[in-house]
Amino acid sequence: MSPAKVHPQQEKTPIGESPEGNATLAEIARAAEVSAPTVSKVLNGRADVAPATRTRVEELLLLHGYRRRRGSTAQSQLIDLVFHELDSSWAMEVVRGVENVAREEGLSLVLSESAGRLTPGQTWVDGVLARRPVGVILVLSDLTAAQRAQLTSRNIPYAVVDPAGDPGDDVPSVGTTNWQGGLAATRHLTGLGHRRIGVVSGPSRMMCSRARVDGYRAALETAGLPFDPELIREGEFHHEAGYAASLELLQLPDPPTALFAGNDLQALGIYEAARELGLRIPEDLSVVGFDDLPLTRWIGPPLTTVRQPLIEMAETAARLVLDLRRGARPATTRVDLATKLVVRSSTAEPSR
Known part of the structure; x- marks a missing residue:
């Protein structure tokens, strides 16, 4: 008895060997043993996915370098701006800088606070995935490696203003001297x-x-x-x-x-x-x-x-994120703007 013929459309493409060198949604679904719509739900931050399934899919997305193609889904006209604390005029200067660029581009802001934590929680990440913003700006904050991978796999660029720690060479950041x-x-x-x-x-x-x-x-x-x-x-x-x-x-x-x-x-x-x-x-x-x-x-x-220059730092970060969204590669991932001493009336020669 001759072996059954396999229709070309039934042949499985091994993960990592898709034509563009990037795992496809269908390949991720097969590896996770779930449906393609389930993988899509995870990608879009939907809540109606079992935690164990979500974890398995996220691990495969990271392992096989899945990255959503630009323009493959509807994009909200938003920039996500997250602070570790949002309770001072310092923060308002940063908001003003990002808002300047957002206004020029016809975008709106979503403000978040991580309640003093230097790394936002998973709830925030899930919200970002559901909103699908054009980009994310973190202020005095950082992301875990898993959170970075989640944003990267959805093609959501991000940058950090005044990073709390060393963000690494692969994370775009804007600081000061x-x-x-x-x-x-x-x-x-x-x-x-x-x-x-x-x-x-x-x-x-x-x-x-x-x-x-x-x-x-x-x-x-x-x-x-x-x-x-x-x-x-x-x-x-x-x-x-x-x-x-x-x-x-x-x-x-x-x-x-x-x-x-x-x-x-x-x-x-x-x-x-x-x-x-x-x-x-x-x-x-x-x-x-x-x-x-x-x-x-x-x-x-x-x-x-x-x-x-807080306003300029925020504007620089916003423009960097938008350039990344358009596919441009920055000349450098770290930008430091100059500080300047401003002498007023609170300093004088010591009296003793």
Whole structure:
């Protein structure tokens, strides 16, 4: 008895040998032993898929490099913008920058907050997959390898503004010259004659915080001043942290005559601590911030600070994401925009 003939359409194409070198939806479905509509549901972030099935499909999508073709499904006219915290004028500057580009492109924004976590949860990822935005921008956040793979497989480009950690060479990111900013702030204070300069740093888990402190240390070394770990305090980028940390520093037996704050919000906390202790700014204490938020020009006295171009950073990230969406390859995956020291009335020569 002669063997049955197999119709050409019934022959299975091994995964990874599709004509474009990219696994197809049907191949993923066969490997996962589910239907093609089930794979489509997973790709689109649908909730009506069993968790075990979803995990198996996601693993196969990652393993075999599935990537949805551009234009293969309807795309929403949205940019997803996610913050680890969304409660300050700092965040509003970033929103304004992304909104500038979105308006030019006829797009809308979706804002999300990850409740202080530097990595958004799976619920957020599922929402992004369901919305199918033209791109995602993360602020002071990062994604897990699995989350990155999920966005990549759906052809959703992403970029990070001021990444919390080292995003790696393959993740587009936009930052600022934090080290140079810390150097300039501290050099300004040493130039005024300050010799005991304290730092209220942001969280050490964030790359920008570490870079600013490193710049501070380099400025001390250049001025021939010793680095004293006792003059460093760490806290979140909030008023409360600046207040608590500066209270400790200003009540040392030999307190600093100047403080460099990790951001402008911490600097406002320093102002409150100085007021409570009866210290005048800048007569008794010089203060330098970081960010140059609009409010720093209106507090008393106006704050000397390091300007990081938040709006331009956000605009750059948005344009980078849109270029990636159009298939363009960036010349570099890391962009650092320049900081600038802005001298106002909160710094002066030490009175002692």
